[in-house]
Amino acid sequence: MTAPTVDVHAHLLLPEVESLVDGLPGLAEARALDARRNGPASLAVNGPMVRERMPRMTDAAVRLAAMDAQGVDVQLVSPSPSHYHYWADAETAEKLCRRANEATAAHCATAPDRLRGLGLVPLQHPEQATRALDHALECGLLGVEISSHAPGRELSDPAYEPFWARAAQTGALVFLHPFGCTLDERLDRWYLSNSVGQPTENAVALSHLIFSGVLDRHPDLRLIAAHGGGYLPTHIGRADHAWRARPDAAAGCAHLPSSYLRRLHFDSLVHDPHVLRELVRVAGADRVLLGSDFPFDMGADDPVAALRAAGLPRDAFDAIRGGNAAALLDLTLA
Structure with missing residues (x-):
């Protein structure tokens, strides 16, 4: 049996969510922060880019046709991170996550053999996170998507312990996908x-999970890091050195930081075959999954070709192309 080709990093736009927050106090401030972080030149490009790609993120038939063109059999669909709205009050946040979960489930239900979904949880209200995760699972979604932090809280915050515990207990997938960078205006050009x-x-987010002991306390957590885990996998040697050399660095986690990479999953979207080979080396071929960031311009239009360019052994190529995800998503092999 041949595993399907599975893209675990694909997005959905939800007008239902945006209509809920439209005009609410806090939205204008959040948009102003986003504008400062991106800068005017990037904003001028972002608008037309999203509008051109809108049908692929809202119309399931258009999505499926694009998947066929890419040679992708199954997508794991997550809401656009622009829908996080971590500024929202508790009541709005609960409504937002429920609406996002239900709308994502409805989109995936149009082609249940080809689309699987992830919902949202309100990281800014940790007391709601477990309930939102349960609702996502009740909707038939496989888990939830989260950002790298919430205002005033890192993922190592003890307030998230019930959420991590519930995700591990249920086997829910947690897709770590940042939105916005706290370096703010330092990155507002180019x-x-x-x-x-x-x-x-x-x-930063993965380092918080590792060094704080979250992964020690919840070894069954099934977490997928977008963008190949960012800079961490290729620079994990510095973290290992700190853990060995300094008692403050080693105080929170029981094992060498690099060892935790083999407990996580990573998408393949690193834009460089040499970096992808290094990710496979440090995390293991069984921990890397095909990802495209469909259909944004920072994604891979042909994710299978990008994977093939890394020149991996055939068994590793097949595992990353779909075998690993088929097992993780419990897909029936054809």
Whole structure:
């Protein structure tokens, strides 16, 4: 049996979510922060880019045709990170996540053999996160998508312990996908907000999970890091050195930081075959999954070709192309 080709990094736009927050206090401030972080030149490109790709993110038939053109059999669909809205109050956040979960499930239900989905949880209200995760699972989704932090909270915050425990207990997938970088205006030119900001946020968030002991306390957690985990996998040697050399670095986690990479999953979207080979070396071929960031311009239009360019052994190529994801998503092999 041949495993299907599975893309675990594909996005959905949800007008239902945006209509809920439209005009609410806090939205204008959040948009202003996003504008400062990206800068005017990037914003001028972003608008037309998203509009041109809108049908692929809202119309399931258009999505499926694009998948056929890419040679992708199954997508794991997650809401666009622009829908996080971590500024929202508790009542709005609960409504937002429920609406996002239900709309994502409805989109995937149009082609249940080819689309699987992830929902949202309100990281800014940790007391709601477990309930939102349960709702996503009740909707038939496989888990949830989260950012690298919430305002005033890192993923190592003890307030998230019930969420991590529930995700591990249920086997839910947690897709770590940053939105925005706290380096703010330092990255407001040349689209550094994305090209530097995203891999930075991935590295910081994963480091918090490793060094705080979250992964020690929840060894069954099934977490997928977008963008190949950012800078961390290729610079994990520095983390290992700190863990060996300094008692403050080693205080929170039981094992060498690099060992935790083999407990996580990573998508293949690193834009460089040499970096992809290094990711496979440090994390293991069984921990890397095909990812495209469909259909954004920072994604891979042909993710299978990008994977093939790494020149991996055939068994590793097949595992990353779909075998690993088929097992993780519990897909029936054809």
